[in-house]
Amino acid sequence: MTRIVKDPAERRLELIEAAESLFAKKGYEDTAVSEIVKKVKVGQGTFYHYFKSKEDILEAVAKKVVAPYVEDVRNIAKGNEGPATKVNSILNGILKANDSDLGIMKLMHQKGNHLLHQKVEKALEEGMSPIVTEILSKGIAEGVFKTEYPDESFGFLIASTLYLSHNFSWDHESRERMHTALEDITSRVLGVTDYRFHLEI
Amino acid sequence: MTRIVKDPAERRLELIEAAESLFAKKGYEDTAVSEIVKKVKVGQGTFYHYFKSKEDILEAVAKKVVAPYVEDVRNIAKGNEGPATKVNSILNGILKANDSDLGIMKLMHQKGNHLLHQKVEKALEEGMSPIVTEILSKGIAEGVFKTEYPDESFGFLIASTLYLSHNFSWDHESRERMHTALEDITSRVLGVTDYRFHLEI
Numbered sequence: 001m002t003r004i005v006k007d008p009a010e011r012r013l014e015l016i017e018a019a020e021s022l023f024a025k026k027g028y029e030d031t032a033v034s035e036i037v038k039k040v041k042v043g044q045g046t047f048y049h050y051f052k053s054k055e056d057i058l059e060a061v062a063k064k065v066v067a068p069y070v071e072d073v074r075n076i077a078k079g080n081e082g083p084a085t086k087v088n089s090i091l092n093g094i095l096k097a098n099d100s101d102l103g104i105m106k107l108m109h110q111k112g113n114h115l116l117h118q119k120v121e122k123a124l125e126e127g128m129s130p131i132v133t134e135i136l137s138k139g140i141a142e143g144v145f146k147t148e149y150p151d152e153s154f155g156f157l158i159a160s161t162l163y164l165s166h167n168f169s170w171d172h173e174s175r176e177r178m179h180t181a182l183e184d185i186t187s188r189v190l191g192v193t194d195y196r197f198h199l200e201i
Numbered sequence: 202m203t204r205i206v207k208d209p210a211e212r213r214l215e216l217i218e219a220a221e222s223l224f225a226k227k228g229y230e231d232t233a234v235s236e237i238v239k240k241v242k243v244g245q246g247t248f249y250h251y252f253k254s255k256e257d258i259l260e261a262v263a264k265k266v267v268a269p270y271v272e273d274v275r276n277i278a279k280g281n282e283g284p285a286t287k288v289n290s291i292l293n294g295i296l297k298a299n300d301s302d303l304g305i306m307k308l309m310h311q312k313g314n315h316l317l318h319q320k321v322e323k324a325l326e327e328g329m330s331p332i333v334t335e336i337l338s339k340g341i342a343e344g345v346f347k348t349e350y351p352d353e354s355f356g357f358l359i360a361s362t363l364y365l366s367h368n369f370s371w372d373h374e375s376r377e378r379m380h381t382a383l384e385d386i387t388s389r390v391l392g393v394t395d396y397r398f399h400l401e402i
Binding site: 029111112114147148149152153155156159160162163177178180181182184185188189191 | 230312313315348349350353354356357360361363364378379381382383385386389390392
């Protein structure tokens with residue numbers, strides 16, 4: 001049998017995808033490195049060539065799952081819309097992602113994936129921060145936003161949006177009211193007077 | 202040997218305290234009802250006389266650990282200070298509780314206690330909401346706060362405060378800046394112009 005030598009980047013991705021699928025099924029805590037390598041059909045040595053530890057591959061999984069969200073924000077930033085419209089789109093993106101039953105949410109709410117949840121939030125923040133900072137600086141320069149604390153304000157808005165969207169049990173009416181409240185709060189926090197935020201229910 | 206018949210409220214509390222101590226040591230997931238009853242030296246039947254399930258006693262533990270915090274808020278509400286000063290004290294209380302190494306924090310960050318974390322947040326919200334709503338209504342009536350969304354705004358401020366205090370890794374300077382930002386944001390969100398919030402580092 002010929003031994004297939006894989007491209008290192010490809011092999012690394014294979015390991016990450018195997019880990020992701022096991023973490024989604026069994027949770028991070030109950031997944032052993034031996035199970036990850038078994039799934040990819042390589043030895044433990046190969047694993048430790050790419051990753052220092054199980055926690056190290058967890059961070060890689062977190063970065064992989066947040067990548068499309070960071071990409072969405074990057075695309076919003078590239079557009080021709082004004083800074084307030086861009087902020088509006090980013091907040092709607094967060095609300096939509098949190099509402100969905102997609103992979104990332106399933107993964108994060110799987111039993112034993114509390115640490116992954118933390119790593120995902122960190123990876124999201126690290127990926128999005130520089131892009132968002134640029135949008136906010138531009139908005140302040142243009143006089144659309146009036147605040148001395150743009151980054152902190154945006155951090156607070158994201159935290160609150162996540163807090164809002166975690167309250168799954170709300171009925172439609174409460175959600176609608178919360179969204180209206182968040183539109184008002186966003187205007188106040190960023191000091192916006194000439195733009196009306198609109199969050200989708 | 203004489204069988205000691207305990208007062209039902211006392212027995213119930215004993216079970217809650219045993220569960221709390223086991224959840225703190227081993228985590229909720231890895232604690233069995235059989236271990237709780239063994240610690241109190243009663244039979245399983247006694248447990249099920251007081252609680253429907255392990256999740257039921259988890260809720261009782263959550264209510265017990267949040268009780269002193271709800272009591273603090275109740276005492277703040279009773280004081281003679283103005284509504285803005287009261288809000289300021291409540292936010293400082295949250296910051297201080299999150300910073301501490303006390304029982305509740307240890308309990309919540311113990312592996313396997315993700316569900317307890319959720320129950321604690323729910324119990325805090327349920328306990329504090331009616332008290333806070335009264336403070337906010339008074340502040341709006343007196344013209345100290347200007348907002349159409351008092352409850353939502355306060356939820357937003359609490360989420361933001363928790364978000365802030367979860368970033369343990371920050372150095373003193375970043376924390377100071379974040380506190381100043383939060384003071385500014387609180388004024389904006391509640392529409393306060395005649396009071397300067399002051400959060401302790």
